[in-house]
Amino acid sequence: MNLVTSTILVVTIFCIVITKVAGQSETTTAAAVTKEKTNVKESALCKKCICNLDTSLLDCSEKLGQWLSAEEWEILTNGDYEFKTIKLEHNNLTSVAILPKYSVENLYLAYNQIADIADAAFQNLTELSTLDLSHNKLTAKALRPDVFKGRYSENAFEALKNMKSLNLGNNEIHSLDADLFEHIPYLEELILCSNTFQVIDKLTETAISGLTSLKTLDISYLEIEDLPTTVLHGPRDLDDLIASGNLFRQLPEALKYAKNLERLVLDENPIASLEGDNVFPPMTSLRYLRMSYMPYLFKIGTGALSELQNLTELILSDNKVLNEIDELALSKNVTGGRYLDYPPLEHVYLKNCNLTTLPTPLLVRWDKLKTLDLRFNPWSCDTSNDHLINILIQQINKTNPLLANDVLCATPSELKDVTVLRVSNEHLAAGSSGSLIWVGLLVVLLIAIPTILGAYVMKRRGCFGLFNRNENGASRALYNRTSFNEDFHI
Numbered sequence: 001m002n003l004v005t006s007t008i009l010v011v012t013i014f015c016i017v018i019t020k021v022a023g024q025s026e027t028t029t030a031a032a033v034t035k036e037k038t039n040v041k042e043s044a045l046c047k048k049c050i051c052n053l054d055t056s057l058l059d060c061s062e063k064l065g066q067w068l069s070a071e072e073w074e075i076l077t078n079g080d081y082e083f084k085t086i087k088l089e090h091n092n093l094t095s096v097a098i099l100p101k102y103s104v105e106n107l108y109l110a111y112n113q114i115a116d117i118a119d120a121a122f123q124n125l126t127e128l129s130t131l132d133l134s135h136n137k138l139t140a141k142a143l144r145p146d147v148f149k150g151r152y153s154e155n156a157f158e159a160l161k162n163m164k165s166l167n168l169g170n171n172e173i174h175s176l177d178a179d180l181f182e183h184i185p186y187l188e189e190l191i192l193c194s195n196t197f198q199v200i201d202k203l204t205e206t207a208i209s210g211l212t213s214l215k216t217l218d219i220s221y222l223e224i225e226d227l228p229t230t231v232l233h234g235p236r237d238l239d240d241l242i243a244s245g246n247l248f249r250q251l252p253e254a255l256k257y258a259k260n261l262e263r264l265v266l267d268e269n270p271i272a273s274l275e276g277d278n279v280f281p282p283m284t285s286l287r288y289l290r291m292s293y294m295p296y297l298f299k300i301g302t303g304a305l306s307e308l309q310n311l312t313e314l315i316l317s318d319n320k321v322l323n324e325i326d327e328l329a330l331s332k333n334v335t336g337g338r339y340l341d342y343p344p345l346e347h348v349y350l351k352n353c354n355l356t357t358l359p360t361p362l363l364v365r366w367d368k369l370k371t372l373d374l375r376f377n378p379w380s381c382d383t384s385n386d387h388l389i390n391i392l393i394q395q396i397n398k399t400n401p402l403l404a405n406d407v408l409c410a411t412p413s414e415l416k417d418v419t420v421l422r423v424s425n426e427h428l429a430a431g432s433s434g435s436l437i438w439v440g441l442l443v444v445l446l447i448a449i450p451t452i453l454g455a456y457v458m459k460r461r462g463c464f465g466l467f468n469r470n471e472n473g474a475s476r477a478l479y480n481r482t483s484f485n486e487d488f489h490i
């Protein structure tokens with residue numbers, strides 16, 4: 001009896017304790033959960049910076065003057081919302097330390113004074129896809145491969161495998177470490193513009209040619225005179241190459257390896273002419289070519305663009321001294337047949353150059369063009385430019401009237417600053433075949449017909465008859481009747 005009671009008592013107490021402990025642990029977990037989630041939208045951070053939950057943007061540009069504080073990071077890492085894009089531009093940041101774990105995808109650190117980045121600084125940002133470090137003070141020395149090191153796991157460092165876009169433009173870089181991209185091997189976009197490379201050395205070449213997933217490469221304004229021949233050998237899928245504002249005097253030979261390139265920009269390079277050996281190599285995928293603001297480009301010679309047989313958009317505007325485009329600049333004898341092949345151009349821009357005439361055979365189907373911008377050139381309005389005056393300008397007015405406005409004649413002097421369209425409509429062109437036809441017709445009407453008639457009459461009636469008719473001054477009907485009668489009598 002006593003034993004039973006005490007057993008029940010013990011069991012009861014035990015149960016109570018168990019329940020109590022369980023309940024307690026339940027309440028602690030619940031408390032921890034509610035404490036963890038910070039309301040991001042109402043947080044101090046979102047009062048300081050711009051928080052846009054619709055676009056998932058946290059914009060602290062010009063708002064901090066330093067890095068986010070530990071408390072501010074706490075708001076983010078323990079928040080009820082995670083931003084995909086964080087902007088910290090114009091904040092006088094001088095270095096990047098190892099950043100806390102956060103699922104940001106786009107991180108903008110441009111326009112700071114960053115000169116130093118810690119090893120594995122981005123290891124905890126495993127979702128990071130776009131990193132903008134442009135307009136900082138990064139040097140070749142600061143850009144060690146370990147900067148981009150991922151997490152350490154199973155005896156090795158993981159790659160930052162989501163990193164697709166890296167902007168290092170406008171820094172103080174003159175060379176890249178050969179292994180710089182070893183931890184970010186899947187880069188699809190690399191921007192190096194406006195750094196004083198002066199030459200793409202062997203190490204830089206190795207770094208770039210290792211990026212086999214690269215689709216866009218911007219190497220504008222690097223002060224380079226050439227590209228190493230094989231630099232584009234690795235990035236086989238490169239679609240876009242932007243190489244404006246360099247010191248190329250010739251087309252880089254490296255282009256012949258850019259087999260799959262679709263868009264190429266070579267603005268502002270000191271190439272003077274495209275002819276002879278200095279013409280584009282076969283680039284059959286190229287659809288867009290821009291060579292504008294070329295200060296010395298005066299001639300586009302025979303075959304210069306002939307190997308670009310898939311070109312749909314050609315932009316050669318603002319080449320102030322461009323004076324000559326050879327009529328065989330675009331065509332290619334592909335089939336060996338009777339007709340040449342031409343690229344399927346849809347948009348051609350030749351604005352603001354020094355062109356005077358446009359050769360008809362340059363392009364076989366001008367009517368397929370959707371855009372033809374010929375404005376601000378010193379056009380000749382004479383026979384040498386028939387095609388432009390009689391056909392092209394009318395077509396431009398039909399398809400894109402705005403582009404017809406500033407197509408003006410420069411010569412001959414009496415047509416200076418008259419629109420080519422007016423010259424076309426009013427047949428003003430000096431000696432153009434349009435007026436030649438009219439002159440020819442007039443000649444026929446005024447000279448040939450009376451002469452033939454006269455000759456006929458003379459043959460029938462002799463000089464006297466003709467003389468006789470004029471002298472008599474008889475009415476035409478009467479004359480005709482007599483003439484008929486006379487003829488009848490003969």
Ligand SMILES: *[C@@H]1O[C@H](CO)[C@@H](O)[C@H](O)[C@H]1NC(C)=O
Nearest residue numbers: 062063064065066090091092
């Ligand atoms: C960065 O430094 C400059 C010069 O010291 C200062 O004028 C500017 O306000 C600073 N920027 C921020 C966001 O604090």
Ligand SMILES: *[C@@H]1O[C@H](CO)[C@@H](O)[C@H](O)[C@H]1NC(C)=O
Nearest residue numbers: 098099100101123124151152
């Ligand atoms: C970043 O990741 C490292 C290793 O993965 C870890 O040791 C560190 O605590 C993390 N830092 C923060 C602030 O989350």
Ligand SMILES: *[C@@H]1O[C@H](CO)[C@@H](O)[C@H](O)[C@H]1NC(C)=O
Nearest residue numbers: 284285286287309310311312
């Ligand atoms: C030419 O361009 C078209 C698309 O405009 C593309 O489908 C085709 O594959 C290109 N040809 C070559 C040889 O790259």
Ligand SMILES: *[C@@H]1O[C@H](CO)[C@@H](O)[C@H](O)[C@H]1NC(C)=O
Nearest residue numbers: 320321322323354355356378
């Ligand atoms: C434009 O071409 C003409 C020859 O057609 C040449 O005389 C003139 O100097 C050129 N102008 C410029 C700016 O190169």
Ligand SMILES: *[C@@H]1O[C@H](CO)[C@@H](O)[C@H](O)[C@H]1NC(C)=O
Nearest residue numbers: 333334335336337338339340
């Ligand atoms: C193309 O080349 C072939 C052989 O080289 C030649 O017979 C043919 O006339 C050329 N076609 C044109 C349009 O020049």
Ligand SMILES: *[C@@H]1O[C@H](CO)[C@@H](O)[C@H](O)[C@H]1NC(C)=O
Nearest residue numbers: 397398399401404421422425
């Ligand atoms: C340009 O074309 C439009 C119609 O396409 C026509 O009405 C107009 O008169 C043309 N302008 C000139 C100056 O020929």
